[in-house]
Amino acid sequence: MRRNTTQRIYLDYNASTPLDPRVAAVMREIMEQDFGNPSSTHWAGAPAQDRLAAARRQVADLLGCSPREIVFTGGGSESNNLALKGLYFDSDRPNAHIITTRVEHPAIVEPCRFLERLGARLTLLPVDGSGRVDPDDLRRAVTADTVLISIMHANNEVGTIQPIEDCARIAREHGIPFHTDAAQSIGKLPTRVDDLGVDLLTIAGHKLHAPKGVGALYVREGIELEPLIHGAGHERGRRAGTESVLLAAALGQACELAGDLSGVPRIQALRDRLWTGLVEHFGERVVLNGHPDERLPNTLNVSFVGRIGAEVLAALPEIAASTGSACHSGRVELSPVLAAMGVAPEIGAGAVRFSLGRPTTAEEIDTALRLLGGA
Numbered sequence: 001m002r003r004n005t006t007q008r009i010y011l012d013y014n015a016s017t018p019l020d021p022r023v024a025a026v027m028r029e030i031m032e033q034d035f036g037n038p039s040s041t042h043w044a045g046a047p048a049q050d051r052l053a054a055a056r057r058q059v060a061d062l063l064g065c066s067p068r069e070i071v072f073t074g075g076g077s078e079s080n081n082l083a084l085k086g087l088y089f090d091s092d093r094p095n096a097h098i099i100t101t102r103v104e105h106p107a108i109v110e111p112c113r114f115l116e117r118l119g120a121r122l123t124l125l126p127v128d129g130s131g132r133v134d135p136d137d138l139r140r141a142v143t144a145d146t147v148l149i150s151i152m153h154a155n156n157e158v159g160t161i162q163p164i165e166d167c168a169r170i171a172r173e174h175g176i177p178f179h180t181d182a183a184q185s186i187g188k189l190p191t192r193v194d195d196l197g198v199d200l201l202t203i204a205g206h207k208l209h210a211p212k213g214v215g216a217l218y219v220r221e222g223i224e225l226e227p228l229i230h231g232a233g234h235e236r237g238r239r240a241g242t243e244s245v246l247l248a249a250a251l252g253q254a255c256e257l258a259g260d261l262s263g264v265p266r267i268q269a270l271r272d273r274l275w276t277g278l279v280e281h282f283g284e285r286v287v288l289n290g291h292p293d294e295r296l297p298n299t300l301n302v303s304f305v306g307r308i309g310a311e312v313l314a315a316l317p318e319i320a321a322s323t324g325s326a327c328h329s330g331r332v333e334l335s336p337v338l339a340a341m342g343v344a345p346e347i348g349a350g351a352v353r354f355s356l357g358r359p360t361t362a363e364e365i366d367t368a369l370r371l372l373g374g375a
Ligand SMILES: Cc1ncc(COP(=O)(O)O)c(C=O)c1O
Pocket: 014, 015, 074, 075, 076, 077, 078, 080, 105, 107, 152, 154, 155, 156, 181, 183, 184, 204, 205, 206, 213, 214, 215
């Protein structure tokens, strides 16, 4: 089969998403017109202040919270760091106990490891073969010293959705602040904070067609955080530094668009078409990683049995997707997520994550299937 080498297919929307033209339009307007400092009280500051307030309202509307509960940040990693370190430092208890899971993004794992070096005690909850935590394990892990619980809403590698409502209920019963990293679920699943029952929630702009370098942290009214950046009292004292109106407005616009989930069933149908096509071609030589149902509608993580994921993708430069495991000097190292799920090394080695997005077309999926079938 001849390959059309000019066609490039992007199936890595969990890594990052292209800027939505409607987000770009808002940014263009601001870049050309508004330069004022949103803290200034004169004519140049007022429009910037209005833009910032509108953006905060757009983010808050998506989450069903008050704009006062939104802190703009520099991205998902910063939001996670602010949540974890902010709660820990505010607790004023160096040997405080933190609960999280074995399948979190490094932007949760690494701040937790840092806090462990400062004296915190850490419990990493296990997951089952589909990547889900058991709320009973959380219940058993809680101690009188637990100062925070952080469990991701949906996993970036395999897409498995955690039972957040049940876990948050347990946290609430014990009066422990509950954070969820929703970087991957915004715009794909409902994420209203009162329905989820969470106290803190992370958003990462570039996962929802806003630019990189902007995010937000939802902080429920009454939850105290020590800021990471001290300075003038921006963001109600929770993150010092003159706000980037440009990036905040971009995130606001992206959140407004993300609130419309009506396009999600189309993306899920394309994701399932990809899976069905792979099964038709590879039969038992392809295995699904992650939960069969409780999974992000855009995410398909599969293992090509007997193959190395990186080699499958290297043979198909037209397709942009991710591997689940890293190859170091000829040895394949399972990703911590697949390892925590108990995926056998020889299966995990063949893992590839395909993640679809709003721009994905049926033609792209069919072409990807054709290419994969010939690889
Ligand atoms: C689940 C999850 N959390 C956090 C992040 C980090 O977000 P950012 O790249 O905006 O720092 C990512 C990005 O890959 C992610 O997938």
